[in-house]
Amino acid sequence: MTLTTARLTLRLLNADDWPLFYTLHNDAQVIEKCFDKPSEAQLRAKFNERLKPWQPNSNSPLCLVIVETSTGKEVGVTGFTSSTVPDSQEVGYLLLPNFHGRGYATESLQAVLDYAKSEHAVREFKAVVTEGNIGSEKVLEKCGFQLVDKQLDAYAIGGVLYTDHHFHLSCTDHRA
Template identity: 70%
Template sequence: MILSTARLTLRLLTVDDWPLFFALHNNSVVIKKCFDKPSEAQIRAKFNERLKPWRPASNHPLCLVISEKSSGKQVGVTGFTASQLPDIQEVGYLLLPEFYGRGYATESLQAFLTWARGEFNIQMVKAVVSAGNRGSEKVLEKCGFKLVRVEPLAYEIAGVLLDDHHFLLDCTDNS
């Protein structure tokens, strides 16, 4: 499976993508906005979980690698995480900082969501962003997500409790 946009390609994660996945989970800029630095064993477990075949009822993630068409360089990953709620998929994405500010997160997320809605008839998609990650919030807003709830002091990064911002995209809303 390959998705294509004007500037990007998205394809399923493979075992050969370990260096990208490891780099995304070890980059201090990415970590500062998203999570505490995981151990290599934790990263490997997340990676292996994302290699499994996915369907909407799966309780494991779907992960696609994002690459630039022009250079072939790997930009990051996007996909669904394992959602705790029935009939709602949770989306996530991580990009290498050298690709920030180019619109790649928005472009890849829009392509991914268009594909997922058509392929699997996805009805609702959620995303959770820690307070302070305004770049990710802008991406979600550009893709049609609405902020529906703020959960105070819900997530800890580097010893600091942060609010979680919960976003929702109603895929059945054609307005």
């Protein structure tokens, strides 16, 4: 499976992508508003879970590597996983810092949303962003998500409690 946009190619994660996955989950700039640095065992388990073949309505996440088409450079990862609501997916993305600010997160997320809607009739999407992660919030808003809830002191990063911002996108709300 491959998705393409004007500037990006999105392909399934494979075993050779461990260095990228490791870097994304250990770079302080990437994870500072997302999560604490995982142990290598936790990260290996997460990586192996994302290597499993994805099927619609499965509990396995769809994880795609974002590649800059013109250079072949790996940018980050994006994808989704089943949420607790039927026909709903929770989206996520992590990009290497040297690719921040280029619109790649928005471009790749929109491609994933379009794919999920057109090929798998996904009706709604969710995302959770830690308060202060303004870049991720802007990406979601550009893709049509709306902030629907704030949960105070919901998530700890580095021993500090943060408010979680919950975003929602219904296919009837946005380019269905």
